[in-house]
Amino acid sequence: MQQKIVNPGDLAFQLYELHDVESVLRFDRYADHSRETLQAALDLALKVAAEEFAPHARLVDEEEPTFENGRVEMRPEVRKALDVLKGTGLMAASQDYERGGMQLPAAVAQMCVGMLKGANVGTQGYAGLTIAAANLILAHGSDEQKSRYAEQMLAGRFFGTMCLTEPHAGSSLGDLRTRAEPRADGSYRLFGNKIYISGGDHELSDNIVHMVLARLPDAPAGVKGISLFLVPKILVNEDGSLGERNDVALAGLIHKMGYRGTTSTMLNFGEKDGAVGYLVGQPHQGLAAMFHMMNEARIGVGLGSVMLGYTGYLHALDYARERRQGRPVGEKDPQSPQVPLIRHADIRRMLLAQKAYVEGGLALCLQGAMLVDEKKFAETGEQRELAAGLLDLLTPVIKSWPSRYCLEANSLAIQVHGGYGYTREYPVEQFYRDNRLNPIHEGTHGIQGLDLLGRKVSLAGGRFYQALMDRIETSIGEARQHPRLTDNADRLERAVRAMAEATDAINAEKSGGDKEQALANATLYLDAFGQLVVGWLWLRQGIRALAGLAGDGEQTAGFYEGKLRACDYFARYELPGVLHTAELLKAVDTTALNMADEEF
Amino acid sequence: MQQKIVNPGDLAFQLYELHDVESVLRFDRYADHSRETLQAALDLALKVAAEEFAPHARLVDEEEPTFENGRVEMRPEVRKALDVLKGTGLMAASQDYERGGMQLPAAVAQMCVGMLKGANVGTQGYAGLTIAAANLILAHGSDEQKSRYAEQMLAGRFFGTMCLTEPHAGSSLGDLRTRAEPRADGSYRLFGNKIYISGGDHELSDNIVHMVLARLPDAPAGVKGISLFLVPKILVNEDGSLGERNDVALAGLIHKMGYRGTTSTMLNFGEKDGAVGYLVGQPHQGLAAMFHMMNEARIGVGLGSVMLGYTGYLHALDYARERRQGRPVGEKDPQSPQVPLIRHADIRRMLLAQKAYVEGGLALCLQGAMLVDEKKFAETGEQRELAAGLLDLLTPVIKSWPSRYCLEANSLAIQVHGGYGYTREYPVEQFYRDNRLNPIHEGTHGIQGLDLLGRKVSLAGGRFYQALMDRIETSIGEARQHPRLTDNADRLERAVRAMAEATDAINAEKSGGDKEQALANATLYLDAFGQLVVGWLWLRQGIRALAGLAGDGEQTAGFYEGKLRACDYFARYELPGVLHTAELLKAVDTTALNMADEEF
Incomplete structure (x- = not known):
């Protein structure tokens, strides 16, 4: 195949x-x-x-x-x-x-x-x-x-959607206004407008089941007053057969830069008598229910971003091997044959960067998925709690890191293709457009940064943060057993220490009272933290590759050497950036925070 | 307006x-x-x-x-x-x-x-x-x-094109095959296929004048055997009236990710008897003629990239001021009104980054343009030579720096718009797609890196490189007169020293013989060098802003404060990255260079 x-x-x-x-x-x-x-x-x-x-x-x-x-x-x-x-x-x-x-x-x-x-x-x-x-x-x-x-x-007979966003309430879900009025039969009638509803209307399935966030009449303001409703496009009879059309109307399509195959819609609920909806879970607990699924949904977003990066990388690799262009540095004979692109150092650098991003991103998402199972099924309550905490901590990273670095991989895949990469005759430009959605939906980078630094790092008094750092330290210790990985381990250790100092400095600031100042660079914290975590996963891949080279593995020697090389790339080209971001974070820099409107 | x-x-x-x-x-x-x-x-x-x-x-x-x-x-x-x-x-x-x-x-x-x-x-x-x-x-x-x-x-009666690229010869111009056969009347007949010819056919003007690179029959192989020809779409009579259609055929259109308004074409020259062409300049000197114009053409590309970033920034700024979303950190009342986006620190950070990129890029391109005039008209031969050398040195930076950082500005403009930014109902996604061409055409990043590190830095024994560094040092000295800019000056000084060490190390390596190794990270060198140059231009903007605040200027105090803030942003958020890239360069890192094909 x-x-x-x-x-x-x-x-x-x-x-x-x-x-x-x-x-x-x-x-x-x-x-x-x-x-x-x-x-x-x-x-x-x-x-x-x-x-x-x-x-x-x-x-x-x-x-x-x-x-x-x-x-x-x-x-x-x-x-x-x-x-x-x-x-x-x-x-x-x-x-x-x-x-x-x-x-x-x-x-x-x-x-x-x-x-x-x-x-x-x-x-x-x-x-x-x-x-x-x-x-x-x-x-x-x-x-x-x-x-x-x-x-x-x-079974695919019905399809589904998630209806969260409203025109005036994007990241700020607490402001949504769609309302749900109770009826005597226990059902509800919904009234409101939703936007960016992917798959909001189509003819691909017999029915569409909308999961809608809305407010009950007695709901408190803000995020604590949001309930979850199930609103089918076509009402379903007790015997499972389809009944009448519900009062859900397609108001229009939204046209996007990429991800165009998935319809993005505006939906009006209750243009007439109200859309029939059924409460899912408890009143006012809708956001909690939604967020309960958020870890897995966000792994899905992260993995989607990885896979778009991954396919771009494989296309670029293939192209670099096939396409002949130019000659090696120092080749003076203009009549010598042109060489494959992959023969040029800068092309190899761009391919290696893509490999480091997409395989690193895959390791990250799979790590998250492993924690999902540990969280649910591990033998002891302590193990399950630890896994749940680590997953909570890593979720903003899993959501956001790939959507930055695997998008960058897509950009590099275009660059490897040169002018051809910019044309719609090759697929890489589409991957880049498709992937640009991922830093936005399911919580923007900015939202993920606030989640990580404002909540997750200090969860349970910082216990899960510490548990993650302990795991990283364990891997560093393990890597130090191998001369091949000593330098990589040292570089990761420096990054760990730098981030620890930054985290302490920010926490001191935060406890000192100015929370806005403490969180001002949360997005940069998220980025550096992600680089640290992926640096750890690359060190682990390096350790595993050495075992493979020693005979304990199923892949070729070339494969394992490539893993070691990508591990080197990450340690040498990527991790040093963590140090300077950590310096900035440690200083609790307020350059942007203090910028006044009229100064722009 | x-x-x-x-x-x-x-x-x-x-x-x-x-x-x-x-x-x-x-x-x-x-x-x-x-x-x-x-x-x-x-x-x-x-x-x-x-x-x-x-x-x-x-x-x-x-x-x-x-x-x-x-x-x-x-x-x-x-x-x-x-x-x-x-x-x-x-x-x-x-x-x-x-x-x-x-x-x-x-x-x-x-x-x-x-x-x-x-x-x-x-x-x-x-x-x-x-x-x-x-x-x-x-x-x-x-x-x-x-x-x-x-x-x-x-006068706009005729339009023009540049016909360089052929399907098998993109960056490697020496491999182009279009041939020009001399005729007794002094004209030539051209035969060959060109690709990516922007504006290659249309009905916007009475005629289209193609400037075509081709080989004469006696041409040496490679770049030394390329001549420049003028090939009109419609032949022009001696009295200036239009004559017969020339043998230039539109073979098809290329569809691009962005920049869609400019037709990109494939042109066939000489499908029948040969396209009539006229030699411009001397035989075999076509590439030199083309490159003679390259400095100005590349300023144009850089400035185009800046201006796409600039308009994106202004759109994002406007949106951030108008759109209300969320509440300040620490605001507990969910019924308090939503605040404009610009009220959030992370939005201000993204706007400030855009400002630093686009205004820094504009300063860079205008610096190049000033040197164009100095090079042509300055009073002494020495001044003209110096300006020409500085312009040669800066040209790869002017071409490439904006096409990376102002593209990043476009991405940030999308991010400020959130989901709306990803839709085609707002203009920012188009700017991002349009701008993605700029790192590719008129010499890719990779080509510019080789030009800078392989040629320009060592031009005239490194004299122009040194002259640039001297100018930067002069600005650093000047900034040190102002307590407000001491830290900024120190940061730039560290970056200058780091790059000087990296340059020395690479030169030592190069003189040591392995040119491929010396040039392996040329693209990273280009990037760090560009950050250094723009850091200098921001320091100069800071110095000038202080003069403005002291009364010697035409803008508002808020404007000058904003310039100082952006100068701070660049020194604190951007310049430290130069240090770690310089470390990598100093080590003449070979991670990517040594990656074997089968290791990918």
């Missing part, structure tokens, strides 16, 4: 050698699984991604969905690909057997969706959102909601 | 206070000019940019030119805007009065085109290429070529 979605050798290395995904098979939930069944799911997802999703990725970009006669029209290839996906059962990859699921470990289930994202993020959007919406119902809904809606969604 | 193209106060500050453009009025060529005439040209260009170019910038992106019935079709607004431009005489802004020109200083002439680029880079492309092609004829052509072609081009 010809594909440029993922390097299967790297994926195997990461899953089985680096993260030891087989270790979670000890949990009862995964008792029926073996490496063979995990790999079979991955192989199936890759096959569907390569054969059904990738071929029309450009098509849905060039011919994006349109709004005609009140309906959304789109290319027929989208439905065909999604129909194949439904048939595989992969939409329920992580769910219970009894709901029609596969009960796959989180890392494998995430990876199955991730490969679809790398292949065609636009078409994948419909499935990804449906999975997310179904998970929300399964986590917080009633048994009736689970069987009537979630099971239909996992 | 409502416009978001440039801050007129900043432009006045940069031209009249920072760079003292009036100083070049001492040269005979500019004897008729005064600040009033310069400003009148700038005001006219800004008015045309805002009123004729900006309004259809989105339109030519959404409805890019098409290839129908052998013709290029495009929106009528393009022709209308260009017709207005032709009428102003601005296409000949820098040219001699006797050629119909305005004899404006380089900084002003560049800025006039720059404002058109910021307003609508797609439509501007046709004019910009015409000016460049005409300049080439005026510099190297015969008198007949000048009057028959160049003057028609400056």
Whole structure:
């Protein structure tokens, strides 16, 4: 199978050698699984991604969905690909057997969706959102909601959406105004306007189940007064058959720079009598319910960003090997043949940077997914609590780091292609446009920075932060056993110390009272913290590669040497940047904070 | 006039206070000019940019030119805007009065085109290429070529193109294959295929004059065997009237990520009997002729990148002031009104970064333009030689620095807009797509890095490099007179020293023999060198702002405070990065160089 979605050798290395995904098979939930069944799911997802999703990725970009006669029209290839996906059962990859699921470990289930994202993020959007919406119902809904809606969604009969944003309330969810009025039969009628609703309308499924945040009449102001509702596009009768059209209207499509295959819509709820909705979970607990799923959703965003970077890298690598251009430095004979691009040092630097970003990002997202399973199923409460805390701490990093660095990988993939990369005749410019969404949605960089520095770092008195640093120190100690990695370990150690000093300085400032000042550079903190974490994951990959070279591994010597080289790249080219950001953070710099409006 | 193209106060500050453009009025060529005439040209260009170019910038992106019935079709607004431009005489802004020109200083002439680029880079492309092609004829052509072609081009009757790239020869121009066969009448017949020819075909002008690089039959291989030819789309009779169609055929259009308004074409020369062409300058000296114009062309690219960043910044600033979202850190009352985005520290940081990039980039490009005039007209041969050397040294920086950092400014402008910034309903996503071309064309980052480190730094035994560093040291000394700028001066000094050590180490390596190793990180050298130069220009802006605050200036106190703040931002947030890149360069790092193909 010809594909440029993922390097299967790297994926195997990461899953089985680096993260030891087989270790979670000890949990009862995964008792029926073996490496063979995990790999079979991955192989199936890759096959569907390569054969059904990738071929029309450009098509849905060039011919994006349109709004005609009140309906959304789109290319027929989208439905065909999604129909194949439904048939595989992969939409329920992580769910219970009894709901029609596969009960796959989180890392494998995430990876199955991730490969679809790398292949065609636009078409994948419909499935990804449906999975997310179904998970929300399964986590917080009633048994009736689970069987009537979630099971239909996992089977692909119904699709789903997440309706959070309103025109005047983006990052500031507490300001949303959509209201829900209770009715005597226990249902609600919703009134309000939502924007940026991906997959908000289409003809790809029999029904669309909107998960809508809204306010009850007695709701307190702000984030504490938000409830979660299930609002189907078409009402569902008790026997599961479809009834009347609900009062949900498509108000228009939004046209985006990229990610064009996934319709982005404006939806009006309750233009007439109110849209029929059903409360999911407890009143006023909607945001908590939503955020309960946020860790996994944000791993999904991070992994999507990684996979767009990854496919760009594989395309650039292929191009650099095939395309002949120029001659080596020092070659004086103009009649000597042109050499492949990869022969030039600067091209290799750009490829190595991409490799470091995308394989580092993959290690990061899989680390998060491993913690999802540890958090749920680990043997002791202490282990589960630790895993939950580490996951909470890492979530803003997993969401944001790939969306910066794997977007940069996409830019480098364009650069390797030269002028061709800027044209729509090659796919890399689309990856770059598609990926530019990721630093924005599901919480911008700015929001993630406030989450990390304002909340997560000091969670439980900083215990999880310390636990992460301890793990990093353990890896550093381990690396120091190997002369090949001593310098890399030293560089990571310096970064750890610098960030520790910065964190202490900011905390002192914060306890000193000026919280705004303490958080002024939270986005830079997020970035440096992410570099530190990925530096750690690269050191671990280096350690594992040495074991592989010593015979304890399944990959080639060249593969392991490449891992060591990328580990070097990260330590030498990337980690030093942490030191200067940490200096700035330590000084609790207020240059931007103090800039007055009239000074711009 | 409502416009978001440039801050007129900043432009006045940069031209009249920072760079003292009036100083070049001492040269005979500019004897008729005064600040009033310069400003009148700038005001006219800004008015045309805002009123004729900006309004259809989105339109030519959404409805890019098409290839129908052998013709290029495009929106009528393009022709209308260009017709207005032709009428102003601005296409000949820098040219001699006797050629119909305005004899404006380089900084002003560049800025006039720059404002058109910021307003609508797609439509501007046709004019910009015409000016460049005409300049080439005026510099190297015969008198007949000048009057028959160049003057028609400056008047806008004919448009022009640059035909360099061929499908198999992009950065490697020495490999181009288009051949030119001499005819008895002194003309030539050209045969070959060119790609990425911007403005290669259209109906906007009576004729199109292609400046084509090709090989004569006796040409040596490589770059030393390339000659320059003038190839009109329609042959021009001796009396200036139009004759037969030449053998130049449009083979197709290339579709790009951005810059869509400027048609990018594939042209076939000599499908039938050969395209009639005329030699410009000496045989085999075509590349030298082309590169003779390269300094100014590359200032144009750099400035175009700056102006796209600049308009993005002004849009983001406006949005941040208008859009209300969220509450200040520490505000607990969810019913308190939402505040404008600019009230958030992270938004101010993103705006300040954009300001530092675009105003720093503008200072850089104008510095280059000032050197263009000094190089041509300064009183002594020594002064002219020094200016020429400094310009040669700075050219790769002027070409590349804005195309990285002002592209980053465009990304930050999207981020300030949040989800709206990712939609095509707002203009910032287009600026980002348009600007992504600039790191590629007119020499990629990689090519500029090799030019800077492999040639320019060691030009004349490093004399110009040293002269630049001396100027920087002078500014550092000057800044140290002001307590407000001592820390900024110290930071720049550290960066200067670090780069000096890196340069010495690389030179030692190079003289040691392994040139490939010495140049392996040339792109990083280029980047750090650029940061150093822009750091210097920001320090100079800081010094000038202090003078302004002391009463010697025309702008408001808030304006000058903002300049100081941006000077601080650059010193604190940007310059430290130079130190770690310099460390890497000093170590002559070979991580990427030594990466083997099979290790990817």
